[in-house]
Amino acid sequence: MDVQENVLLGPLTTLRVGGPARYFVEARNEDDVREALKFARERTLPLFVLGGGSNLVVLDSGWPGLVLKVTIRGFNHRHGHEVAYFDAGAGEDWDGFVAATVAHHCVGIECLSGIPGSVGGTPVQNVGAYGQEVSQTIEAVNAIEVATLESREFDNADCRFNYRTSIFNTSERGKYVIVRVSYALKHGVAPRLEYADLKKHFAGWSEAPSPAQVREAVRKIRASKGMLIVPGDEDCRSAGSFFKNPVVSEAQFADVVKRAAAKNLEVPSYPALERLHKLSAAWLVERSGFAKGYGIGQVGISRKHALAIVNRGGASAAEVLALKDQIQGRVEEIWGIRLEPEPVVVGVG
Numbered sequence: 001m002d003v004q005e006n007v008l009l010g011p012l013t014t015l016r017v018g019g020p021a022r023y024f025v026e027a028r029n030e031d032d033v034r035e036a037l038k039f040a041r042e043r044t045l046p047l048f049v050l051g052g053g054s055n056l057v058v059l060d061s062g063w064p065g066l067v068l069k070v071t072i073r074g075f076n077h078r079h080g081h082e083v084a085y086f087d088a089g090a091g092e093d094w095d096g097f098v099a100a101t102v103a104h105h106c107v108g109i110e111c112l113s114g115i116p117g118s119v120g121g122t123p124v125q126n127v128g129a130y131g132q133e134v135s136q137t138i139e140a141v142n143a144i145e146v147a148t149l150e151s152r153e154f155d156n157a158d159c160r161f162n163y164r165t166s167i168f169n170t171s172e173r174g175k176y177v178i179v180r181v182s183y184a185l186k187h188g189v190a191p192r193l194e195y196a197d198l199k200k201h202f203a204g205w206s207e208a209p210s211p212a213q214v215r216e217a218v219r220k221i222r223a224s225k226g227m228l229i230v231p232g233d234e235d236c237r238s239a240g241s242f243f244k245n246p247v248v249s250e251a252q253f254a255d256v257v258k259r260a261a262a263k264n265l266e267v268p269s270y271p272a273l274e275r276l277h278k279l280s281a282a283w284l285v286e287r288s289g290f291a292k293g294y295g296i297g298q299v300g301i302s303r304k305h306a307l308a309i310v311n312r313g314g315a316s317a318a319e320v321l322a323l324k325d326q327i328q329g330r331v332e333e334i335w336g337i338r339l340e341p342e343p344v345v346v347g348v349g
């Protein structure tokens with residue numbers, strides 16, 4: 001095991017802010033994970049498990065303990081009757097893995113194309129986009145328990161998936177290192193298009209698109225919104241959407257409608273939001289004085305997406321979090337809704 005010291009974490013994240021890890025280890029297999037966990041335990045070091053770093057804000061003071069980056073690679077698949085099972089190492093690049101599944105004509109995660117990060121990161125916040133969530137296809141999550149170093153297998157129900165949550169970022173947060181994830185995908189069926197942008201893209205097609213064609217369409221749509229990482233494009237130097245769509249009660253929804261009417265505005269409502277009693281966080285942000293392209297110092301809001309806080313170059317975590325606070329405060333003042341951040345803040349602040 002190669003233990004490095006004082007490794008800067010900013011460059012290992014998509015937002016590119018944050019200080020160093022006191023200790024840093026890359027785990028290429030399960031033995032490495034166990035060795036690293038022992039190293040942290042013997043020195044009573046706080047542990048942080050790093051995947052692709054695409055959902056993080058690392059504080060400027062960095063991480064005082066051990067950062068364990070999971071780079072376990074490889075995947076295999078077997079085809080059953082109409083179902084194909086894919087078992088992937090947690091350190092596999094997610095988008096590369098999605099590309100491999102569509103190359104096998106499999107359906108189930110093609111709408112999640114272009115999401116950055118690792119396979120192991122996907123169950124943590126039940127990654128979702130364009131009408132799909134990994135909770136719909138995850139068969140099992142294999143992990144190593146931090147306290148005992150024992151292997152555990154969680155089936156789909158064990159993970160208690162919900163909107164951007166699972167046991168791994170709620171009740172069992174920090175207790176497991178995910179090492180493999182298995183997905184049950186369909187083959188021999190056409191992809192289902194649920195999202196308006198996708199339906200529009202394929203309007204007029206006489207035949208159902210293939211999974212590979214859906215993947216390409218999703219990547220194109222994501223690129224137009226700065227939600228595909230394009231090297232050099234500062235509008236995607238972000239942690240993706242910074243706020244979750246708030247899930248509200250009927251009374252809260254009615255209150256927002258009333259506040260909007262007083263401003264001659266109409267609250268947007270479309271099936272995906274209605275079904276889950278969600279409000280559009282992007283709409284709330286934009287109607288609180290934060291237009292796309294808003295900037296303050298080295299941080300700002302993406303020119304292509306109202307929910308992405310971006311690092312325009314050389315920003316600090318403190319600046320990112322100050323803009324987050326400013327947005328949360330204004331939205332709450334105007335709309336009575338407290339927005340909840342999506343990225344994980346790493347460090348002791």
Ligand SMILES: Cc1cc2nc3c(=O)[nH]c(=O)nc-3n(C[C@H](O)[C@H](O)[C@H](O)COP(=O)(O)OP(=O)(O)OC[C@H]3O[C@@H](n4cnc5c(N)ncnc54)[C@H](O)[C@@H]3O)c2cc1C
Binds near residue numbers: 051115117126238344
């Ligand atoms: C441009 C952009 C677009 C995005 N679009 C979307 C989107 O459409 N939908 C969406 O849901 N998300 C989106 N995201 C957020 C992010 O890509 C996902 O949440 C991704 O799954 C995070 O994976 P990661 O490997 O980068 O995890 P990291 O950011 O490294 O870590 C995130 C959390 O998962 C934990 N974790 C990671 N790996 C493991 C492991 N092996 N074992 C235990 N815990 C682990 C970490 O400890 C941390 O708590 C986007 C981000 C960006 C930058």
